[in-house]
Amino acid sequence: MSSATLAxxxxxxxxxxxxxxxxxxxxxxTFIGSECLFFATLISTFLIYKDNHPxxxxxxxxxxxxxxxxxxxxxxxxxxxxxxxxxxxQEGNRKKMLGWLAATIFCGxxxxxxxxxxxxxxxxxxxGYTTNLFGxxxxxxxxxxxxxxxxxxxxxxxxxxxxxxxxxxxxxxxxLELAALYWHFVDVVWIIIFPVxxxxxxxx
Amino acid sequence: MATTALEHxxxxxxxxxxxxxxxxxxxxxxxxxxxxxxxxxxxGGIEALIIRAQLARPDSTLxxxxxxxxxxxxxxTTMIFLGxxxxxxxxxxxxxxxxxxARDVAxxxxxxxxxxxxxxxxxxxNASFLLNAAPNGGWFGYAPLSSRQYSPGLNMxxxxxxxxxxxxxxxxxxxxxxxxxxxxxxxxxxxMRMPMFVWTTLITQILVLLSFxxxxxxxxxxxxxxxxxxxxxxxxxxxxxxxWQHLFWVFGHPEVYIxxxxxxxxxxxxxxxxxxxxxxxxxxxxxxSAFIAFLGFGVWSxxxxxxxxxPLADTFFSLATMLIAIPTxxxxxxxxxxxxxxxxxxxTPMLFALGFIAMFIIGGLSGVMHSVAxxxxxxxxxxxxxxxxxxxxxxxxxFALTAGAYYWWPKMFGTMLSETIGKWHFWLMLAGFNLxxxxxxxxxxxxxxxxxxxxxxxxxxxxxxxxxxxxxxxxAFSILVFMYNMWVSARRGVPAPADPWGGATLEWTIPxxxxxxxxxxxxxxxxxxxxxxxxxxxxxxxxxxxxRSSGQGIHLPGPSWxxxxxxxxxxIFFIGFMVKKSWAFPFGPITIAGFLLTAIGIFKxxxxxxxxxxxxx
Numbered sequence: 036m037s038s039a040t041l042a043x044x045x046x047x048x049x050x051x052x053x054x055x056x057x058x059x060x061x062x063x064x065t066f067i068g069s070e071c072l073f074f075a076t077l078i079s080t081f082l083i084y085k086d087n088h089p090x091x092x093x094x095x096x097x098x099x100x101x102x103x104x105x106x107x108x109x110x111x112x113x114x115x116x117x118x119x120x121x122x123x124x125q126e127g128n129r130k131k132m133l134g135w136l137a138a139t140i141f142c143g144x145x146x147x148x149x150x151x152x153x154x155x156x157x158x159x160x161x162x163g164y165t166t167n168l169f170g171x172x173x174x175x176x177x178x179x180x181x182x183x184x185x186x187x188x189x190x191x192x193x194x195x196x197x198x199x200x201x202x203x204x205x206x207x208x209x210x211l212e213l214a215a216l217y218w219h220f221v222d223v224v225w226i227i228i229f230p231v232x233x234x235x236x237x238x239x
Numbered sequence: 240m241a242t243t244a245l246e247h248x249x250x251x252x253x254x255x256x257x258x259x260x261x262x263x264x265x266x267x268x269x270x271x272x273x274x275x276x277x278x279x280x281x282x283g284g285i286e287a288l289i290i291r292a293q294l295a296r297p298d299s300t301l302x303x304x305x306x307x308x309x310x311x312x313x314x315x316t317t318m319i320f321l322g323x324x325x326x327x328x329x330x331x332x333x334x335x336x337x338x339x340x341a342r343d344v345a346x347x348x349x350x351x352x353x354x355x356x357x358x359x360x361x362x363x364x365n366a367s368f369l370l371n372a373a374p375n376g377g378w379f380g381y382a383p384l385s386s387r388q389y390s391p392g393l394n395m396x397x398x399x400x401x402x403x404x405x406x407x408x409x410x411x412x413x414x415x416x417x418x419x420x421x422x423x424x425x426x427x428x429x430x431m432r433m434p435m436f437v438w439t440t441l442i443t444q445i446l447v448l449l450s451f452x453x454x455x456x457x458x459x460x461x462x463x464x465x466x467x468x469x470x471x472x473x474x475x476x477x478x479x480x481x482x483w484q485h486l487f488w489v490f491g492h493p494e495v496y497i498x499x500x501x502x503x504x505x506x507x508x509x510x511x512x513x514x515x516x517x518x519x520x521x522x523x524x525x526x527x528s529a530f531i532a533f534l535g536f537g538v539w540s541x542x543x544x545x546x547x548x549x550p551l552a553d554t555f556f557s558l559a560t561m562l563i564a565i566p567t568x569x570x571x572x573x574x575x576x577x578x579x580x581x582x583x584x585x586x587t588p589m590l591f592a593l594g595f596i597a598m599f600i601i602g603g604l605s606g607v608m609h610s611v612a613x614x615x616x617x618x619x620x621x622x623x624x625x626x627x628x629x630x631x632x633x634x635x636x637x638f639a640l641t642a643g644a645y646y647w648w649p650k651m652f653g654t655m656l657s658e659t660i661g662k663w664h665f666w667l668m669l670a671g672f673n674l675x676x677x678x679x680x681x682x683x684x685x686x687x688x689x690x691x692x693x694x695x696x697x698x699x700x701x702x703x704x705x706x707x708x709x710x711x712x713x714x715a716f717s718i719l720v721f722m723y724n725m726w727v728s729a730r731r732g733v734p735a736p737a738d739p740w741g742g743a744t745l746e747w748t749i750p751x752x753x754x755x756x757x758x759x760x761x762x763x764x765x766x767x768x769x770x771x772x773x774x775x776x777x778x779x780x781x782x783x784x785x786x787r788s789s790g791q792g793i794h795l796p797g798p799s800w801x802x803x804x805x806x807x808x809x810x811i812f813f814i815g816f817m818v819k820k821s822w823a824f825p826f827g828p829i830t831i832a833g834f835l836l837t838a839i840g841i842f843k844x845x846x847x848x849x850x851x852x853x854x855x856x
Contacts (some may be wrong), residue, residue, distance in 0.1 A: 051426070052422040052423070053421060053422050053423065053424040053428070054421055054422055056422070058345045058346070058418050058422050058423075061345075061417075061418045061421060061422055062345065062346065062414050062415070062417075062418045065413075065414045065417050065418060065448060066414050068448060068449070069410060069413070069414070069448040069449065069451070069452055070452070072448075072449050072450075072452035072453060073452035073455060073456060075452075076452060076453050076455075076456035076457075076486065077456055080456070080460065080471070080482065083479065083482060084471075084477075084478075087477045089477065163822070163823075164467060164469060164822040164823075165467065165468050165469050165470070165476075165822060167476075167477070168469075168470060168471070168476065168477050168478060171463070171469045171470070171471065172471075175459070175460070175463065179459075193842075193845075
């Protein structure tokens with residue numbers, strides 16, 4: 036869902052809210068709360084099946100920490116970038132907003148590219164989706180995370196387009212903040228996936 | 240709506256069908272939820288009647304075993320996801336904004352989307368009957384029975400995909416109502432002044448938001464097993480069927496409270512009004528509801544005692560389950576405390592509310608019996624369990640929802656339901672219900688298994704089954720009486736005043752049925768049971784009948800096609816997964832078309848001004 040969906044969907048603009056938080060922001064936080072359980076279930080499933088690879092490669096044979104560390108770093112930085120972009124939007128500093136927003140989007144695209152490369156690489160190493168349960172649960176978890184990154188990137192691109200057209204004055208900075216909240220969440224999920232999926236699997 | 244039509248001629252030009260298809264009015268959405276859920280409820284009821292007809296005699300061959308599997312699967316799935324949940328949603332939609340003094344929900348178009356996604360998902364799942372491929376693996380869809388290997392047909396595809404679609408509706412509504420309740424309350428309505436139905440709705444949404452993701456993921460994995468040939472739940476590929484059971488019940492048990500907490504709320508609204516005294520122990524009621532919801536996440540494995548989890552897990556889940564009896568008991572005693580010393584008025588809503596308390600106690604007690612793991616091993620998969628959950632789901636939820644229907648019908652439609660027919664309805668339903676389900680306790684303890692399509696003579700099951708079948712038809716007759724009552728009310732019902740029952744909450748201060756904008760002046764609340772406060776202050780028993788206003792200057796969101804478009808897109812998207820595919824090409828043309836339609840709908844929606852096509856005031 037794009038920022039503007041929520042932006043326009045408020046029933047009563049200017050209506051007082053019972054809590055000191057905008058409806059859309061509360062809704063995004065609520066949605067994020069629900070999403071936590073979504074990823075918790077996927078991560079639990081991965082943990083149950085990560086050592087289940089009688090056929091085909093397992094995590095030790097296949098994971099390459101170098102590349103994924105780079106992806107993780109880029110995603111982490113993007114969270115910082117989007118905060119700077121939001122700061123620019125709130126100040127009405129167009130240049131700052133557009134610059135940092137573009138950097139954030141670039142990071143998102145880089146991460147997605149990293150994932151496409153990784154999936155392709157793993158496939159050529161002999162790990163298909165149904166080769167073994169380690170592979171199935173790995174692809175399902177990281178695939179859904181990647182889908183979230185893709186949606187977040189698309190959302191940020193939409194906001195960027197609005198910003199270029201001059202439709203993101205400080206009064207509407209919330210439109211960017213909503214996308215940013217979602218973006219932070221997607222990053223946080225990766226902060227859990229990186230050690231739990233990659234680092235722990237390498238040790239055990 | 241006569242006023243609306245007069246005031247806004249360009250709105251009147253829109254046809255009625257278009258008006259309903261594009262509505263974002265929470266009251267119209269509520270009525271659509273109610274109408275479609277009642278239809279699904281009737282379908283589920285007919286399925287139950289065929290089941291009972293088949294079981295009336297031993298060794299019966301009325302239906303084939305294969306069709307019987309479809310019947311009990313669709314009966315359970317329908318009654319839970321297409322009956323009780325959306326009937327509760329009808330009351331959430333129509334009454335939450337009214338009870339908190341708001342003009343609509345926080346996100347009216349998202350609300351419309353929830354409705355259409357639910358309706359299309361329900362129609363999709365029932366369309367399976369047309370292909371003679373209705374789901375046939377039980378409402379719990381245990382894997383690997385539900386995997387491609389053991390359920391090769393389209394049957395379980397309909398189930399997996401149907402539930403996935405319905406889950407989207409529930410999650411969207413969960414976000415919407417959570418936000419609405421926390422943020423759209425009238426000035427002065429603090430959390431501890433909210434009507435109890437608002438509280439239980441809020442807690443229900445928390446349960447939806449936290450439990451549905453588990454089944455969403457489980458269904459994704461089952462869909463992957465079925466569509467792409469993975470082996471999450473297939474033993475041959477190293478998968479663990481217990482994972483399905485855990486994920487299903489970690490959703491499934493909170494789901495039980497999703498079904499009953501709204502009922503608790505409705506009862507807590509009705510009892511005070513017809514006892515003429517405030518709800519006893521309001522704070523205890525709030526905290527016990529929250530405690531039930533909290534514990535509800537720690538008891539799921541009591542559905543799995545027979546799977547051999549070991550003594551530690553069995554003990555934990557036994558104790559946690561027994562613990563839930565405490566907040567539930569608190570509620571029951573508080574309801575009795577509300578009645579105590581009140582000046583009781585036995586109107587139809589009150590009768591159903593009292594029936595609820597009695598029936599729910601029976602169901603609750605047999606539930607405590609299940610919590611004892613060794614005893615549960617004897618009861619698992621017998622008719623004793625069927626008796627238990629019908630006492631809480633029908634004796635509990637359906638009795639409460641019917642009480643709510645009688646209580647709120649005048650507000651929704653502006654005419655009264657007949658008290659005489661209503662009382663017939665109540666006594667027939669109470670008799671029919673007990674005749675159907677009480678004998679099942681005995682059949683179950685004698686060892687009659689669930690889900691069997693025939694049983695041999697001479698095991699002592701005959702009499703109990705004849706009683707249950709007779710009761711089921713009596714129960715069905717009582718529903719016909721209810722429908723007759725609705726028809727009479729629609730045809731020549733007595734016009735309802737704004738406040739027919741002497742109510743305590745804000746919906747009774749506005750005309751019946753409410754105007755599009757609900758409250759001409761936004762209400763300000765200074766206490767719990769605000770309308771009783773107003774009456775006390777004015778020294779009257781009934782407030783003067785409110786006048787209908789022109790709604791001058793009130794800003795309302797305009798109708799929109801996009802929620803419906805997005806819903807159709809979501810439906811098409813998921814239908815694409817019914818075709819078995821190679822994982823290398825995971826998305827077929829149907830899925831891609833559905834995705835594009837959804838995406839276009841979301842973008843159009845996002846850039847549609849909220850008051851496009853809105854009536855001007």
